[in-house]
Amino acid sequence: MEFKHQATVTLAEVADAAGVGESTVSRVLRNHGSFSGKTRDRVMAAVERLGYVPNRIAGTLASTGSRLVAFVIPSLSNIVFPDVLRGASAILEENRYQAVFSVTDYDPEKEEALAAAMLAWRPAAVMLAGYEHTEGTVKMLRASGCRIVEMLDVDGDALDMAVGFSNRAAGRESAAFLLRRGYRRIGYVGHDLNRDTRAGKRFSGFCETLGAHDAPLADREILAGASSVENGRLGLERLLARTPDLDAVYFSNDDMALGGYFHCLARGISIPAQLAIFGYNGLDIGRATPQPLSTIRTPRVATGQVAAQLVVTNAPPQVVDLGFELIEGATA
Amino acid sequence: MEFKHQATVTLAEVADAAGVGESTVSRVLRNHGSFSGKTRDRVMAAVERLGYVPNRIAGTLASTGSRLVAFVIPSLSNIVFPDVLRGASAILEENRYQAVFSVTDYDPEKEEALAAAMLAWRPAAVMLAGYEHTEGTVKMLRASGCRIVEMLDVDGDALDMAVGFSNRAAGRESAAFLLRRGYRRIGYVGHDLNRDTRAGKRFSGFCETLGAHDAPLADREILAGASSVENGRLGLERLLARTPDLDAVYFSNDDMALGGYFHCLARGISIPAQLAIFGYNGLDIGRATPQPLSTIRTPRVATGQVAAQLVVTNAPPQVVDLGFELIEGATA
DNA sequence: CATGAAATTGGTAGCGCTGCCAAAAAAATC
DNA sequence: GATTTTTTTGGCAGCGCTACCAATTTCATG
Incomplete structure (x- = not known):
C-alpha cells in the first residue's frame, strides 16, 4: 500500500x-x-x-446541506458544557455529522460574532446555550435558514427548537425543599448573574418561592467572575461574616456549593445542623463527599443527546423539557 | 415535515x-x-x-488550505481535555481558525476512524492526545500532509509537533517527593491504564523511582473504567482493606485522589499522619479542600494555547516541553 | 501634455465533488 | 431472437468562491 x-x-x-x-x-x-x-x-x-x-469540503459544496453542527457555548470551564458536548458528539458521530465549536465566555457580543463565523460554514444546525441572544444574533440565525437548538433552558420562546429544563422551576423547587425542611434564615452565594442568565433564573425562582412563604432571602453574596470552588468558599465566608445566623445557604451551582462545604469542614461548622447547604447540577463529586451534597441533578448529557437527535432527524420545531431531579443528599 | x-x-x-x-x-x-x-x-x-x-466551504475549496483545526480527543469527561480545548480555542478564534472535534473514548481504533473522518475536511492541522496511535492512523496522518500536534506527552517520537510534558518524569518526581518525606510503604490507586497510556507512563515512572530507592510499590488497586471521584474512594477502600499498613498512596489523578481524600475524611483517617495522599493534575478543587491536595500541576490550558500557536504560525516541526509543577499541599 | 508607473478593477478558469440525464449493458419477457 | 424493462454506467454542468491575468483608470513626473 x-x-x-x-x-x-x-x-x-x-x-x-x-x-x-x-x-x-x-x-x-x-x-x-x-x-x-x-x-x-x-x-x-x-x-x-x-x-x-x-474531500468533504468539495462534497458539501456540491450537494445541498452540510453535515456540520455548530456549537456556540459560553464556556468550557463550567462542566455543564463539556457534558452537553459529550452527549451530542456521541449521537452526531454515529450519524456521521461533525461537531464544530466556539466559546463565547458568556459574552453576547462575542456570541454574535462567533455565530456569524459559524454560519459561514453553512452548518446543518447551530446549537446555543439558552434564550438570551443579541438582536443581531437572532436576526442572523433566523435568516440563515439552518436549524437552531437552544439548550439548557426552556423558560422562554424558542427560535426553533429547545432542549433542557426550567431553571426557574429548579430554583423554586430548591427553595420549597429547604422550606419543607424547616429552614427559614436562608442566604445565597452566587457568581456573576448578568452573564450566566440561567443561574439568574434559578435565583429568581428561588427568591420567588421564599417570598411566597414569608421567608424572604436573608442575605446574598455575589462574586464577580466565573463559578468555582474557591469562589464558593470565599462567598460563604463573607456571607457568614455579615450574617452569622443563617440556617441554610443556596449556591449558584455545585462547584460553589462544594467550596461552601469545604469551608464548613475547615471551620468545624456542622452540616446540616448548624448550616444547611444546597447546590445545583448534581455533579458526581457531590455524591462522593463524606456527606452527599443536597442538590438538583440536571440532565446535561441527555440535553446534548436529545439536541443532536433532533438535528439528525430534522425534527419539527419543538421544545423538549427533560426535567431535573432533586437529590436530598445529606447537607440539607 | x-x-x-x-x-x-x-x-x-x-x-x-x-x-x-x-x-x-x-x-x-x-x-x-x-x-x-x-x-x-x-x-x-x-x-x-x-x-x-x-460561504467558507466554497472559499476553502477555491483557495489552498483550510482554517479548520481538528481535535481528536479521548474524552470530555476528563477535565484535561476541555482545558486543552479551552486554551486552544481562544488562540484559534483570535486567528480566525475554526475548531472541530471528535471524541475517541480512549479507543485507538475509534481514533483511527475519527481521524479519517476529520481528514476529509482537509483541516490545517490535526491535534491528538499523546503518542500512542494505530499504524493506520500514523500512516494516514503522515500521508495527509497536514500539520499534526500530539499533545500532553513528550515521552516518545513526535510525528510532526508535540506539546506537553513528561508523564514519566511526573511519576518519578511524585515518587521522589514521597520518599523525601519519609514514606516507605507506598500504594497506588489507578484507573484503566491500558486505555489512558499517559497515566500508565506516570505509574511506570513512579514505580521506577520507588524501586531505585529500595521501596518497591507495596500494593496497587486498579479500577476498570474511567477515573472518577467515586472510583478513587472505592479504590482506596479496597486497597486499605488488603494492605492496611500503607503510609502513602499515589493516585492516577486528582479526581481519584479526591475520592481517596473523602474516604479518609469519612473514616476519620488522619491525613497525612496516618496516610498521605498524592494526586496528579493540580485541579482547582484540590486547592480549596480543607487540606490542599499534594499533587502535580500540569499546564493543560497552556498546552492547548501553545499547540494552537504552533499551528497558526505554521512553526517548524518541534517538541515543546512545558514542564509541570509539584505542589506540596498538605496531604503528603 | 505626454508618458510610464502604480493603483484598481473585471473576467474567467478552476477547486473536487454531486446530481441529473442520457447511454450502455444486462436481465426479463414475449 | 426481438423487444421491453431494469440495472449500471459515464459525461458534464454547476456549487460559490479565489487566484491569476489582463484591462482599465489614476497618478507622477518631466
Whole structure:
C-alpha cells in the first residue's frame, strides 16, 4: 500500500485507476444509487491502493446541506458544557455529522460574532446555550435558514427548537425543599448573574418561592467572575461574616456549593445542623463527599443527546423539557 | 415535515448589487489586494443590505488550505481535555481558525476512524492526545500532509509537533517527593491504564523511582473504567482493606485522589499522619479542600494555547516541553 | 501634455465533488 | 431472437468562491 506524501488524491484519479467514471466512484463511496459488486470491489481496491480520502469540503459544496453542527457555548470551564458536548458528539458521530465549536465566555457580543463565523460554514444546525441572544444574533440565525437548538433552558420562546429544563422551576423547587425542611434564615452565594442568565433564573425562582412563604432571602453574596470552588468558599465566608445566623445557604451551582462545604469542614461548622447547604447540577463529586451534597441533578448529557437527535432527524420545531431531579443528599 | 432553506445570498449577487465585479467583492471582504475606499463602502453597504454571509466551504475549496483545526480527543469527561480545548480555542478564534472535534473514548481504533473522518475536511492541522496511535492512523496522518500536534506527552517520537510534558518524569518526581518525606510503604490507586497510556507512563515512572530507592510499590488497586471521584474512594477502600499498613498512596489523578481524600475524611483517617495522599493534575478543587491536595500541576490550558500557536504560525516541526509543577499541599 | 508607473478593477478558469440525464449493458419477457 | 424493462454506467454542468491575468483608470513626473 503506497501513500503519496502531501499530494492529495482526487476522486478523478481513483476513477482512472479503477477504470470507471467519476460518478461511479462517488456512488460506491456514498453507497448511494446502484452499481455492481464487481465495480464496487474495483473501486474500493483503487481507493485502498491510492489512499484516497474523500474531500468533504468539495462534497458539501456540491450537494445541498452540510453535515456540520455548530456549537456556540459560553464556556468550557463550567462542566455543564463539556457534558452537553459529550452527549451530542456521541449521537452526531454515529450519524456521521461533525461537531464544530466556539466559546463565547458568556459574552453576547462575542456570541454574535462567533455565530456569524459559524454560519459561514453553512452548518446543518447551530446549537446555543439558552434564550438570551443579541438582536443581531437572532436576526442572523433566523435568516440563515439552518436549524437552531437552544439548550439548557426552556423558560422562554424558542427560535426553533429547545432542549433542557426550567431553571426557574429548579430554583423554586430548591427553595420549597429547604422550606419543607424547616429552614427559614436562608442566604445565597452566587457568581456573576448578568452573564450566566440561567443561574439568574434559578435565583429568581428561588427568591420567588421564599417570598411566597414569608421567608424572604436573608442575605446574598455575589462574586464577580466565573463559578468555582474557591469562589464558593470565599462567598460563604463573607456571607457568614455579615450574617452569622443563617440556617441554610443556596449556591449558584455545585462547584460553589462544594467550596461552601469545604469551608464548613475547615471551620468545624456542622452540616446540616448548624448550616444547611444546597447546590445545583448534581455533579458526581457531590455524591462522593463524606456527606452527599443536597442538590438538583440536571440532565446535561441527555440535553446534548436529545439536541443532536433532533438535528439528525430534522425534527419539527419543538421544545423538549427533560426535567431535573432533586437529590436530598445529606447537607440539607 | 419539510423545512425550506432560505435562498442564500451569494457573492455574485453582492457584486451585482454593488455594481462591481466578483473579485472586487472578494478582495474587499478579505481585505486582501487593493481597492479604493469608495468601492469598499459600496461593497460593504451591499453586504449589509443583503445580509450576505460568505460561504467558507466554497472559499476553502477555491483557495489552498483550510482554517479548520481538528481535535481528536479521548474524552470530555476528563477535565484535561476541555482545558486543552479551552486554551486552544481562544488562540484559534483570535486567528480566525475554526475548531472541530471528535471524541475517541480512549479507543485507538475509534481514533483511527475519527481521524479519517476529520481528514476529509482537509483541516490545517490535526491535534491528538499523546503518542500512542494505530499504524493506520500514523500512516494516514503522515500521508495527509497536514500539520499534526500530539499533545500532553513528550515521552516518545513526535510525528510532526508535540506539546506537553513528561508523564514519566511526573511519576518519578511524585515518587521522589514521597520518599523525601519519609514514606516507605507506598500504594497506588489507578484507573484503566491500558486505555489512558499517559497515566500508565506516570505509574511506570513512579514505580521506577520507588524501586531505585529500595521501596518497591507495596500494593496497587486498579479500577476498570474511567477515573472518577467515586472510583478513587472505592479504590482506596479496597486497597486499605488488603494492605492496611500503607503510609502513602499515589493516585492516577486528582479526581481519584479526591475520592481517596473523602474516604479518609469519612473514616476519620488522619491525613497525612496516618496516610498521605498524592494526586496528579493540580485541579482547582484540590486547592480549596480543607487540606490542599499534594499533587502535580500540569499546564493543560497552556498546552492547548501553545499547540494552537504552533499551528497558526505554521512553526517548524518541534517538541515543546512545558514542564509541570509539584505542589506540596498538605496531604503528603 | 505626454508618458510610464502604480493603483484598481473585471473576467474567467478552476477547486473536487454531486446530481441529473442520457447511454450502455444486462436481465426479463414475449 | 426481438423487444421491453431494469440495472449500471459515464459525461458534464454547476456549487460559490479565489487566484491569476489582463484591462482599465489614476497618478507622477518631466
